[in-house]
Amino acid sequence: MPLDLKSRGTAISHHPTDALMMEYAAGTLPEGFALVVATHISMCDECRARLHAFEAVGGALLDSAPTCEMGEGALARVMAGLDARPARSPAPVAPQSRPQPRPPARPRGLLPEPLAGYVGGGIGSVRWKPLGLGVRTAVIPTGGSATARLLYIPAGESVPDHGHRGRELTLVLQGAFADAEGRFGPGDIECAGTEVEHTPVAEPGQDCICLAATDALLRFRALIPRLAQPLFRI
Numbered sequence: 001m002p003l004d005l006k007s008r009g010t011a012i013s014h015h016p017t018d019a020l021m022m023e024y025a026a027g028t029l030p031e032g033f034a035l036v037v038a039t040h041i042s043m044c045d046e047c048r049a050r051l052h053a054f055e056a057v058g059g060a061l062l063d064s065a066p067t068c069e070m071g072e073g074a075l076a077r078v079m080a081g082l083d084a085r086p087a088r089s090p091a092p093v094a095p096q097s098r099p100q101p102r103p104p105a106r107p108r109g110l111l112p113e114p115l116a117g118y119v120g121g122g123i124g125s126v127r128w129k130p131l132g133l134g135v136r137t138a139v140i141p142t143g144g145s146a147t148a149r150l151l152y153i154p155a156g157e158s159v160p161d162h163g164h165r166g167r168e169l170t171l172v173l174q175g176a177f178a179d180a181e182g183r184f185g186p187g188d189i190e191c192a193g194t195e196v197e198h199t200p201v202a203e204p205g206q207d208c209i210c211l212a213a214t215d216a217l218l219r220f221r222a223l224i225p226r227l228a229q230p231l232f233r234i
């Protein structure tokens with residue numbers, strides 16, 4: 001009964017796109033983005049099943065890659081070519097073999113794995129930095145070209161109006177926010193590109209906590225957040 005689930009706020013209605021899932025399954029996402037996707041998957045049965053499907057497709061593509069019609073003597077030529085390879089030439093690396101944050105089988109607590117492992121404990125161990133109006137942020141150390149951070153938005157408050165130079169993924173962990181793109185509750189993920197200029201507002205009633213990752217600095221309209229940007233890497 002999806003409607004009943006929705007009324008209790010437990011249904012997830014915004015999922016990563018197929019393209020994003022494919023990048024994640026292939027291991028090509030920057031770590032910060034992979035952390036957001038992995039944490040969503042740990043909260044979302046539907047995407048756990050989707051991930052298995054994408055991984056199966058990726059594996060099937062790899063398995064089928066060498067199967068082509070081979071002419072007479074082709075095998076001997078391939079073997080001769082292998083023998084002629086320099087001894088130290090690197091072995092081909094399957095795309096899945098790159099380490100990426102992986103979702104666990106069973107999520108628990110407000111901070112699901114793998115996020116909890118990155119934070120080093122529960123929500124109480126987060127070292128928040130104030131952004132004004134009660135909005136707080138905490139950068140989560142990751143490698144690669146994307147920056148991940150937790151955002152704490154008091155009920156009814158908003159994150160300053162901003163646009164994006166790159167891609168931004170936002171996953172709701174607690175509470176809910178709404179912007180021009182829709183309403184996002186626990187487990188929902190918003191994928192914003194350069195075309196999106198938005199002012200996320202936390203719903204009244206419960207403070208909103210999100211995990212967000214960006215691969216470029218946000219573009220704030222107001223002066224104060226712009227001044228704070230270099231300090232907080234948002």
Ligand SMILES: [Zn+2]
Pocket residue numbers: 012014015016040041044046047048
């Ligand atoms: Zn999902």
